[in-house]
Amino acid sequence: MSEILLKSENLARSFGGLQAVAGVSLSLPAGQVTALVGPNGAGKTTTFNLITGNLRADSGTASIRGKPIMGLKPWQVARLGVARSFQDLRLFTHMTVRENVLAATETASWFWQPGGTRARARRQERAEAAMEATGLTALADARAVDLAYAERKFLSMARILAAEADIWLLDEPASGLDLASRIRFGQLLRDAQARGVAICLIEHNLDVVVELSNRIAFLDQGKVLAEGDPETILRDPALAAIYFGDRPQEAA
Amino acid sequence: MIAYLMNLATIVAIFGILAATLNFIIGFAGIFSVAHAVFFGLGAYAGAQVALLLVPDALLACLVGAAIAGGLSLCLALPALRVRGEYFVAASLGLQMMAATLFAEVKPLTGGIGGLVGIPRPTLLGVQIGVLPVAVAALALILFLTARLQRGAFGRTLQSIRDAESAAEALGKNVAAAKTLAVAFACAGAGIAGALFALHLSFVNVESFTMDQSVLVMAMVIIGGTGTLWGPIIGAVILLSLPAGLAFLPFIPATEVGAVQQIIYGLAMTLLMIFRPAGLVGDLSKGRSTA
């Protein structure tokens, strides 16, 4: 069994009277792709926000390699090796593709980055490699706002690649991608997996889930109902009933 | 005539510093401050007091002006960390109005409405000099620094925060530190401009540090084009030559030149925003750099 990179225990958070996340325990092992699956409003994105410090948890803990991360600010969590993508991407719209990716490699908020010219050369290499892997090299000087939909999604991935994190939290990274793009995206995930990155992704399309992940955590009403390999979970009629239930499936 | 041109050049250099530093936080960090004259004023009073009480050394006055303005820039950084957009503009407007009252009332430090008079001629290492060379050197230095910062990693950090703060944070950027630093840099620059202004005029009072002045500097940035390197300087040249140009028009009474100047740039701001929001220098095909 591979090392658990990120672990959460009983994370809970309510908004007003609504219990959005009601005790989520999750383990993300290195080199595994875990899909968070569940109906709309199950608390998937909220779980991400609790882990990354964008929201404060009412109770529960989370740790990275055994180091507790509760109460840390988002940038502090990020510097421990967590990279996340957003459902609405949040690209740096008025910067070029290269600038977007370079920005992901420059974490120091000081007037200059530490490490001198050698570190700068390495950052540039990382950025070029990330653009190469996502097929954006030809578009390096285009502004993010001028990209097509799939290119934007890949730019969001390029930032994560360049950040060199070993825990990825991806919020619907494959939604709306055509088949060719999805194959390319799958390759990105498998390469990362081979390097020992722990990946967690939120995905609505179950075909994509099967295609990309090797573990599933099924969330409903803020709780993990089941965790295991895709075959077992998706064949469970009780879970299928909840998933397809009276709620129509939609990409929200 | 030479004296007149020298004077104009000095003033242009001083306002060039103001416009360039304001452009830095507006264009790159998305921090729309309407309180730049406050830090100009802090630097001016600090520089004037140094010259009056210690030595009229230009370098020392600039350093003290920069330190005080940069230090007190926390007053501007604090709301910038909490709110953005209209809210921040409102906060900086409030700061500007409050500071103008303070400048007029704290007589021991600012001389009140009457201001500080009889500031001695500046020296540099004991030798008496004019302000012009110092101001031009300071402008060159500030332009060089802003250009370096804008093109480098810090500029990218600020732009990324401007475009998507939460994403920048998720990539490990300490947003609060970066914003505070950017504001401190810009305000310290305004402080230098203030110290030079005090030494140049040998007299300062609150009139020069009111909202009208903040708006004038903002107009320079906007008319020139936000987010460009030379735009603010061009804006400063245009707006500062305006009164001289107006003085040649016989039908404008001398007392109304100031008002006519303000009407012209007020109108220019409105019309530019409607028809050419990127400013004169800004590249329209690239769209607006500070959306």
Added chain:
Amino acid sequence: MLLLQLLLQGLQTGALYALTAAGFALIFGATRIFHFAHGTAFTLAGYVFLFGFTGGLPWWAAALCGIAVATLFGIAMERLVYRPIQRHEGSFFTVFVAAFGVAVVVQNLIGMLAGRGFASVDTELSRASEVLPEVFLAPVFWIAIGVAVALFAALSAFLTRHPAGVALRALAQNPDLIRTYGLSSNRLSVLAFALGSALAAPAAILTAMTSGLNEAIGHHAMLISIAATIVGGVGSLRGAALAGLMLGVAESLALAVVDTQWAEGVSFFVLFAFIIFRPSGIFGVVQTR
């Protein structure tokens, strides 16, 4: 007795602040435009009244002229400045700069035409008499309170009963909904600007009769409106009006301890404190970024 005097004075100022702020909040609520030139409508109304009255018009005719000019100004801003900018999806900053430019132009035009410095109208109504031992009140106090109460009653009746008023409130929630119901959001936003600007006019006229006007008073009116809207909680008209009233009272009560020139500092201080500690205002909902 000093405190009572200051409190009453504060209520009078506060009633006028509440009217001005409510106009701003109405415009912002319905159109999401931060109308930075709202103070200009205030200045225009005040000076038109002043000119009309000193030029020999009866007071009511001068007041009507003031209200009309403020309303027209609001409509002109919407049609000529804000709408073209929003058509090319200008950022908030574009809107702010354009509005501010207009404010600068009008301020200086008024300065050139009317002279700089304070100007006020002296009428019977603004002469104070002793109503209680050491407490002086001018009839204009009752007028200010009465006008504010009457206008707020009319406004809330309009917003809850009249179809256009209801639509105006709905516009703030969901512009698309309005379109599906076949109402024109364009026309509604003109209505919001007209109404909001008109609301500032009575306050300006009464200010001309009491503390007087100067050409830069628009900045003050604008800041008070913004402060009241933020303190009251953006989106809440009632909150803005209440906060305006409170700011007026606070400024006045502060005079018991500090000199006049610091009074308006009180409002900025409150604004600043709210922005740093509670940006959502008193009645606002805390939003996560």
